[in-house]
Amino acid sequence: MPVEEKPVVPQTYTQDQAYDASLKYFKGDDLAARVWVNKYALKDSQGNIYELTPDDMHRRIAGEIARVEKKYPNPMSEDEVFELIKNFKYIVPQGSPMAGIGNPYQVGSLSNCFVIGNDGNSDSYGGIMKIDQEQVQLMKRRGGVGHDLSHIRPKSSAVNNSALTSTGIVPFMERYSNSTREVAQDGRRGALMLSVSINHPDAEDFIDAKMEQGKVTGANVSVRIDDEFMNAVKNNGSYTQKYPVFSKEPKFQKDIEADKLWKKIVHNAWKSAEPGILFWDTVINESVPDCYADLGYKTVSTNPCGEIPLCPYDSCRLLAINLYSYVEDPFTDKAQFNFELFKKHIGAAQRIMDDIIDLELEKIDNILAKIDADPENEEIKAVEKNLWLNIRQKAYEGRRTGIGITAEGDMLAGLGIRYGSKEGIDFSVDIHKTIALAAYRASVDTAKERGAFSIFESDREKDNPFILRLKEADEKLYYDMLEYGRRNIALLTIAPTGTTSLMTQTTSGIEPVFLPVYKRRRKVNPNDKNARVDFVDEVGDSWEEYVVFHHRFKEWMRAKGHDTDKNYSQEELDKLVKLSPYYQATSNDVDWLSKVKMQGAVQKWIDHSISVTINLPNDVDEELVGKLYLEAWEAGCKGVTVYRDGSRSGVLISNEEKKEEEAETTGGNFPLKRPEVLTADVVRFQNNKDKWIAFIGLVDGRPYEIFTGFADDEEGILIPRWVNEGYIIKARNEDGTSRYDFQYENKRGYKTTIEGLSHKFNPEFWNYAKLISSTLRHGMSIDNVVDLINSLQLDSESINTWKNGVVRALKRFIADGTVAKKEKCTNCNSSNLIYQEGCLTCKDCGSSKCG
Template identity: 70%
Template structure:
């Protein structure tokens, strides 16, 4: 019987905090992201114990359909405390959750056959992408089928616009889809052979463009050889045609240098070594049956054919090290082999659970009140996914905690010794996952189109054959339950709950500093940092959880307040020394990825972290080495090229540390710190989030539209409300977005778009046209200083100093001040301004008003 008892956030957080041993971040992540909720946000689980029993009971229900079923207790013991087997986010939140109708799949790829470059086909892919994202799936699709810019088309446009406008379309659609408080995830790819591939590679270099997608370029061996040897390369469209409609010869070296430069500059595009992917892919042995790989999921670890999907699961490698961080440390291969086989079995059960979820999705669509014309395309989309998933029963068994496993074994990540050991672990994983899939084929039947003859020349299958001839013999005889089994994904927030390093990555930092925003007026608050917007922050030291374990095992006091020198000394004595994301030998990391890739039938998501001062030549060397080492893809990240979440603790820091508490925060690849002043963005994004601020001056009703970039005011428009020549806006609208477009004469227009309660999008056109020229010039001046990140209190001083004779414009000026005051943090001093009552320079901003801290006088302007 389903339990309908609900819990408050506080109750669930308290129970989860106890479960995670006081780890606040892990507890918060679990409650926010993984506790079972309904569509209104009501929480139905008090701690991860409830979640793991929910999952265990559902898997046991599926197990009972087959021979030799596992019990719910056996499954629970594998899941409990995230110790051994950890389902990925979509299965973890969706299994047994009848409050929301969502897929259990993490990854989808879509794409139409036939005349797929028609406008109708392009729009259909856009619709399918959104339909999948609203069910919690990450989506990838390839753009190589779209005809290049300038190609003739049979419509009024006469020639094609090329790839980039459609990249923007798909990106914008992604940003519009909310997935339980997060945006959708999209991968766009294109073949280097496509004549527009250079425009694709450059598209994300303009700030604000294609912000809703990851982009990767598919590189064939011919291009790589031409780039390395500086030979010409022929592009064509269609890319696979024997008699293409369009061809052009390019310098492979120059285009390669652009790829390298852009990756160095912005971490994109990622590169996919496409010939390696196709050659190694077992599903591509069935390409003529619909399994031809065309793109990857957003993080690149699952190359997929159109309308196939994959569910993911990770095995916590740290938990198989007996006596970690001691001289007696040993990897328990017997337990590991047994659990890998269980993991593959659980993954196959989750395929069955996904089939049930798709049935529910299709039933919901069928029962929806819309017309068949509206809902038919979504219904058919899921029908195609159900068919492809059922044919191949694809799974994604992966790992997490590779970095911690190596450290616990006394091995330094990035050394040849550590790499050799990792390869043994992943080879063991591959053989036992395939053994489990073959055993399930005996009991449950092979995947529908299995044909040993088709696979006999596949390099991965032949590695299995050489490593375990008996397994291969059984596979030929009985088949395999799953068309492909393995991956290594970026475990992200999941690793916060395993309290380990993420995926295959090394530890980012064993000890690092975080900042949390504080109110400087509170008692016992120590302010270490004030940003230019006026926000105050306290800094504190966080220790990676397994680093704390190393400290305990080796007799170090985890409650002591260590100086920076003592922390540096501790790290130097630990197995994490010179083994962090920024320390490891970068070429060695790429070689390690290539060596492990030999035992992963899908792909590996891994990022090579580089310090800020490396040159582009190093990126070139890394990418070439990745190709030569047999990697299927590669992503680099140069420190500071994107915003992110951490700062390092270095000897330059003068503050002493706190005691050893907190958790490793590797929710995503670390990329800078959000508390640092945002970079100036000179090229205005096409769309900006927008706040609407209403105010009244001299009995007139005014409205201000404040365009926000990363939460910071970037531009402002104001005007009279409800006047014949003013701005007509419903009373309840407070948010929307400002969209910039270019008129035929080259001038710009700015429109405000919002969504009403019924979901209809409405647009207020031409915000700049609501100003007379003088208003507009002042607005451009103020927007200009906002764009260049002048602190808001200084912007207000600038506005106040404007000498305006026209009384109506002075009224407007007051309105602008009032609108911008919303973005001043309470407590910011109004430097240079004296209190009109007591005469002291003791004015601070509080809730948009100037308050005198000396006499208490208040003035709101």
């Protein structure tokens, strides 16, 4: 009798096993190990982990790429692909491709970016709701989504329904934002970009929408600005807004002062880092896919971080080249860049990207099969099914790819070139020109073997500025493209590489190093004989302070013979940095105008766009922001994001509300009249085995009031453990007395209100809370408030316990003696955040979010 084979049960690992093995793989880099295990290790919905280290993941990806390669002539083997992607050294599939390729446990897309929209620019309620449904369906498959609102008629326009007039754009911004917040993607929220043309009569309302507290918090917003508007700004002229936008026969139009609206954009960006700006004529004129606009490839919006402008229902997959790995003998006099190996690997990367499109088409077929198998009514499934059919058609026709880079800052440092210098800009331009020529050459060579993308017509592209630059740089490439076509409609980008750069252990994307060395604090048990206690805080907690070196800065130290294990003083660290190629080359050091010029120069060799952030100190004025925007337009940038340190923190209020507050402010800036609604942080902690909760109301990211008491018991406040933020609302009881309510959003997006914080807490706690809140409202610094509370002589043991709790809650807002930014990591609650490439990234856990 034949022996019956037992089914092979795949090996599974515990979280600790995967973490320990990955920690060894990343040579002790805790952050890289945790990011990989949490985000990219293959796991099922029950949390079973099937990969021990990134080597297993890279084998999985290489096997799938090799399977596709076998369909075509001259295939790469699995080992060849593995050698290119292993150790995150050369070629790094980003995000969705890394997590999804060869993943049998997840029915999802491999695309990182999508744009959706309505054919015929429909602004009916049906059309608007269809977009809402499509957005949610994409986000549940892990994609970031963008769409444009310029087709929605302006407010007060006539409509043929019971409302009689349109509500305009802003209510729909809020609808789409709320939908984004409802959708969880493997523990993270969706990402959304909303855009509108400056030509739309509601553009100013759009620009102001996020300045009102708690509004449109689930979306990034960008304004599509045309050259006519920019020229009107430069010449202090007027500008005509129309609906439909740019119509020769508009239903509505109005003339505005361009400079006045421009100053509103600049002010809001200075105040809150939004709106972003898209220089739309540059986007369209430079776009190769827009040569096929009449075939459905007219660009209408971008993905959430702005680096991929897309037509409706097109998508893109991302991959990064690790530039640092091509620097031979880094940080020495022999350092040089290996251009030959670089060009060879770009060709392989473009081929791999084309293979990933085939894998994406398989993934979409799996999604469609799942939709068909779902027991829901066909009418309910129709929107989702048609969405994916449209996306499949665009992916099949255009075969769009998104090759980008990471480690630009480390590459320059390794070569001894200062980021932001003329030499640095010139070398970066050479790098990106090389990428463009090598990637387009690979796409032409792939077209010889596999065929061109199905709608390719060389005549359509003959006047495109980007294609003409390729022709000028490499005529043979251009004429081969005329003869054989090209495999992909567009190829290049510079996308955010937050978690990617953590695993490559390099600087992120095109950005400079954020800091080459910085300090972290770690809480320790003072009874542990091996613990080093550097200081004890006011509530008795012991802390160790330790230095964190940027990985490649540490490599520079070794190359120059410096001890990497020594416990350096701050003075010694400053001297080290001054000796290194990272000196005056951090994100806060680089000359802002130089960075804009660099972005414009590099943009000439990227057919999509660039996600990059201009970081500014808190004390810059609005005029500088406007100057940078104008320079970006003139330099040829397609978009620009400016982030002033601390500008995303706190309550954002409208100009009218701000004027009212300023009018009622006395004694300089304090005390502020209390707004009716404050954003609030929720802080939980334990004192003497009692559970406590604090509600900290904030103004501009600064504590304005604090309510603290027992939590999770019969006398306290019970709210879900996952709630860490919300709003404190000043309300009135029926007898006219005031009360303070706490409101938060549940996981379905509905608001839940807990009435009367003052009645939930012990009256003695409440009275002291009012006293402490008064000192906060009058502008006393947080550290001084903490000192004041600690100095209070209180008899009751419970009130002393409460006092310690207030101190612990407020100390979260002190960072090195200053007030910390309000924004905290939604994953680990850390305030150690940086803003790069349009994304907020946590330096403690690696979590990142756009917007």
